[in-house]
Amino acid sequence: MEKKPITVAGNEFPLHSVRVAVVGSGAAALNAAVHLARLGVDDVAIVTERLGAGVSANAGSDKQTYYRLNPADDAGDSARETANRLFSGGCMHGDVALVEASLSLLEFHHLASLGVPFPFDRYGSHAAYRTDHDERARGSSAGPGTSIMMYEKLRDEAKLLGIPVLEGLTVVDIVTVDDTNGRRAAGIIAMGGVSGAGAPYNLCAIGADYVVLATGGPGALYADSVYPASQAGSLGAAVASGAVAQNLSESQFGIASKRPRWNLSGSYQQALPRYYSTAPDGGGEREFLADCFPSVEALLAAQFRKGYEWPFDVKKITGHGSSCVDLLVYYESVVRGRRVYIDYRSNPSFPGSAFGIDVLPAEARDYLERSNAVGKAPVERLLVMNTPAYELFLKHGIDLAREPLEIAVCHQHVNGGLRGDIWWESSVRNLFPVGEANGSHGVYRPGGAALNAGQVGGLRAAQMIAHRVSGKAPEGGDGRSASVRIALKARIRECRRALAAKPADPRAERLELQRRMSRALGILRDPAGIERAIEENAGAMRRHRESGVAAAKALRDFLKNADLLLAERLFLEASRLALSRIEGGRGSYLVGRIGDFLKIDEEGRARTVSPPVLGGMALGEIVELSLGGDGRIDSRVVPVRPIPRETMWFERVWKEYMEGSVYTPD
Ligand SMILES: Cc1cc2nc3c(=O)[nH]c(=O)nc-3n(C[C@H](O)[C@H](O)[C@H](O)COP(=O)(O)OP(=O)(O)OC[C@H]3O[C@@H](n4cnc5c(N)ncnc54)[C@H](O)[C@@H]3O)c2cc1C
Numbered sequence: 001m002e003k004k005p006i007t008v009a010g011n012e013f014p015l016h017s018v019r020v021a022v023v024g025s026g027a028a029a030l031n032a033a034v035h036l037a038r039l040g041v042d043d044v045a046i047v048t049e050r051l052g053a054g055v056s057a058n059a060g061s062d063k064q065t066y067y068r069l070n071p072a073d074d075a076g077d078s079a080r081e082t083a084n085r086l087f088s089g090g091c092m093h094g095d096v097a098l099v100e101a102s103l104s105l106l107e108f109h110h111l112a113s114l115g116v117p118f119p120f121d122r123y124g125s126h127a128a129y130r131t132d133h134d135e136r137a138r139g140s141s142a143g144p145g146t147s148i149m150m151y152e153k154l155r156d157e158a159k160l161l162g163i164p165v166l167e168g169l170t171v172v173d174i175v176t177v178d179d180t181n182g183r184r185a186a187g188i189i190a191m192g193g194v195s196g197a198g199a200p201y202n203l204c205a206i207g208a209d210y211v212v213l214a215t216g217g218p219g220a221l222y223a224d225s226v227y228p229a230s231q232a233g234s235l236g237a238a239v240a241s242g243a244v245a246q247n248l249s250e251s252q253f254g255i256a257s258k259r260p261r262w263n264l265s266g267s268y269q270q271a272l273p274r275y276y277s278t279a280p281d282g283g284g285e286r287e288f289l290a291d292c293f294p295s296v297e298a299l300l301a302a303q304f305r306k307g308y309e310w311p312f313d314v315k316k317i318t319g320h321g322s323s324c325v326d327l328l329v330y331y332e333s334v335v336r337g338r339r340v341y342i343d344y345r346s347n348p349s350f351p352g353s354a355f356g357i358d359v360l361p362a363e364a365r366d367y368l369e370r371s372n373a374v375g376k377a378p379v380e381r382l383l384v385m386n387t388p389a390y391e392l393f394l395k396h397g398i399d400l401a402r403e404p405l406e407i408a409v410c411h412q413h414v415n416g417g418l419r420g421d422i423w424w425e426s427s428v429r430n431l432f433p434v435g436e437a438n439g440s441h442g443v444y445r446p447g448g449a450a451l452n453a454g455q456v457g458g459l460r461a462a463q464m465i466a467h468r469v470s471g472k473a474p475e476g477g478d479g480r481s482a483s484v485r486i487a488l489k490a491r492i493r494e495c496r497r498a499l500a501a502k503p504a505d506p507r508a509e510r511l512e513l514q515r516r517m518s519r520a521l522g523i524l525r526d527p528a529g530i531e532r533a534i535e536e537n538a539g540a541m542r543r544h545r546e547s548g549v550a551a552a553k554a555l556r557d558f559l560k561n562a563d564l565l566l567a568e569r570l571f572l573e574a575s576r577l578a579l580s581r582i583e584g585g586r587g588s589y590l591v592g593r594i595g596d597f598l599k600i601d602e603e604g605r606a607r608t609v610s611p612p613v614l615g616g617m618a619l620g621e622i623v624e625l626s627l628g629g630d631g632r633i634d635s636r637v638v639p640v641r642p643i644p645r646e647t648m649w650f651e652r653v654w655k656e657y658m659e660g661s662v663y664t665p666d
Helices: 027-038 079-087 094-102 104-114 146-160 235-240 296-306 323-335 362-370 378-385 387-395 449-469 478-500 506-520 527-546 552-579 650-659
Strands: 002-008 011-023 044-048 064-067 137-143 165-167 169-179 182-192 203-213 251-257 274-278 339-343 405-414 431-433 589-591 598-600 606-609 621-627 633-639
Touching: 002 478, 011 027, 011 182, 011 478, 027 044, 027 146, 027 203, 027 449, 044 169, 064 104, 064 146, 064 449, 079 094, 094 104, 094 449, 104 146, 104 449, 137 146, 146 449, 169 203, 169 235, 169 478, 169 552, 182 478, 182 552, 203 449, 203 478, 235 552, 235 621, 251 323, 274 323, 296 323, 296 362, 323 339, 323 405, 323 598, 323 606, 378 387, 431 449, 478 552, 506 527, 506 552, 527 552, 552 621, 552 633
Parallel strands: 011 044, 011 203, 044 165, 203 431
Antiparallel strands: 002 011, 064 137, 169 182, 182 203, 251 405, 274 339, 339 405, 598 606, 621 633
16 A cells, blocks of 8 residues: 555645555455455555444344355255345345355355354254244354454454554545546545544545445434444445445334344343333333234234344234234334333233233243243343343343333344445446445345355455456556546535535434434335425435534534435435335335324224235336436336356366456356
């Protein structure tokens, strides 16, 4: 990596030049950097807001899953079978599904060989279990902090390989150049860190022939969210640079605690805690779930199943299914504005029936008895089933034996993101979105497929970059310097204007955006609500363009808000188009108004759940979005590509591999 100053508008800014800039430092970024170094690409730098920030390094649940083809499956799992499962989730390209399936084992073993403690038996087979949306056992786990361990092992490996890290930098622009082959990535503009220190507005530039964008999902979009609060990603910057986005209407939502932000799946639900809500001032406590279930057995069965059917799913409402719990929590909190709690000190109650292990449905009773978790209170059952789950909250100062936990139906993962091809390359040449930034998933992704896709994507991007740089001099060039200058000039103008304008509070603006998103694009989506949110978003964008900040230290948040406002607009436009193609709902959201799904009495209590009538789900198509030159968002629908049917003839593959034609498109 080379560093020299660049003069723009009479000021000097640091300019780092590097062959590959890997942006972000979650599990996806670190893995891409490690593979690049191992494949012999010697001028790689990691550029990140902070080592230890992001989802991989922080988030967890009862048990985190890593999804992979299962070599120990008695019925003979295969890459094609696994790809079929990924593809059948809908709105996913078949060739990408095949790559994710084929490389899932290699990447799993890569992690295992780095020391991520995935459990294995005495013969060396890694244990596996079934996750949501799968009929085979393909999930592996090292426990609640699997992604945290992945992050730590990959971080240590990157350090061992001597990959430099530029820390404290928020990427605000992806710089591109236009050449005869179209638009290609040429670097980034970032704000903050040691690199930006001393330069006007803390801006600096990193010129790079290749950019691996692993900035995660735009977690800061929602008020009810289980992402780390600081995680905002860079979707707006990527789309502004010309990258195409896809499937932005698709996310995962589920029940999580608000402080700390933690998914309440697995034993947290199987311990059968009591759910209740209160008015905002704490009065009027009520066990709202009992109003809507026909019997205590039905209520407990739904609560128990929530443990292994964690994400909200429109198909799991019928027959008093587990997703009724999310819908009722959503109604209490988002629609009625009440606060909802989960309480491990006492059992759920039901009019006319007493709680007891004997009234549990057979499935739950059997599970609890086998686990010897038959204690009187939910906290006793939780402690027997999963002591670390109890201790986790204790570490955050919350004793579940003494106090309730406030919860919400939280945004947890974006299935969509930037469009990548089978090498994870975006529509901008040399720009590779990997990890959650890449929206490879469709509607129903099996639990654990996100971590796998992040690892496979990093390897694929590294393989393609290593192939392209092999034996070639760095590109760099005058075109790159000119583009860096233009991008820096635009940012200088914007910062200057913001400091001169009437200051607004970036935090208040962010909160308003987050509340708008939780209202309009949660688990219930109404086309009229989306139109309203689009208007409000346009107003917020206007306000942003006209307002400013009181001091330079607020500039970073101010620019992040602009990125998030564009991301919000993209989510809303994607959902507007997706909703016009489906009936009743799909995956993680219902389409309609609350009254279509809940019968409400005159006191405002939900009394009956009416399951959605699910019509066409448009699972064979993908909504794509791009930004036109005039700032308008173009949205369109494209059909999914099928799973390729190539025969594995060794001599042919060997030849294509040796010639390098495996790297060229069909
Ligand atoms: C509670 C929870 C539980 C989950 N459980 C599972 C599970 O069991 N199985 C599964 O497969 N998936 C799970 N997921 C999803 C999965 O964990 C994430 O998709 C994955 O960890 C994302 O990894 P990443 O490397 O792409 O992004 P992250 O780990 O989020 O990393 C993003 C990085 O980019 C940096 N960054 C962000 N914006 C910028 C910017 N503008 N400039 C510079 N740097 C930036 C951040 O600081 C961070 O270093 C879960 C998610 C949550 C929230």
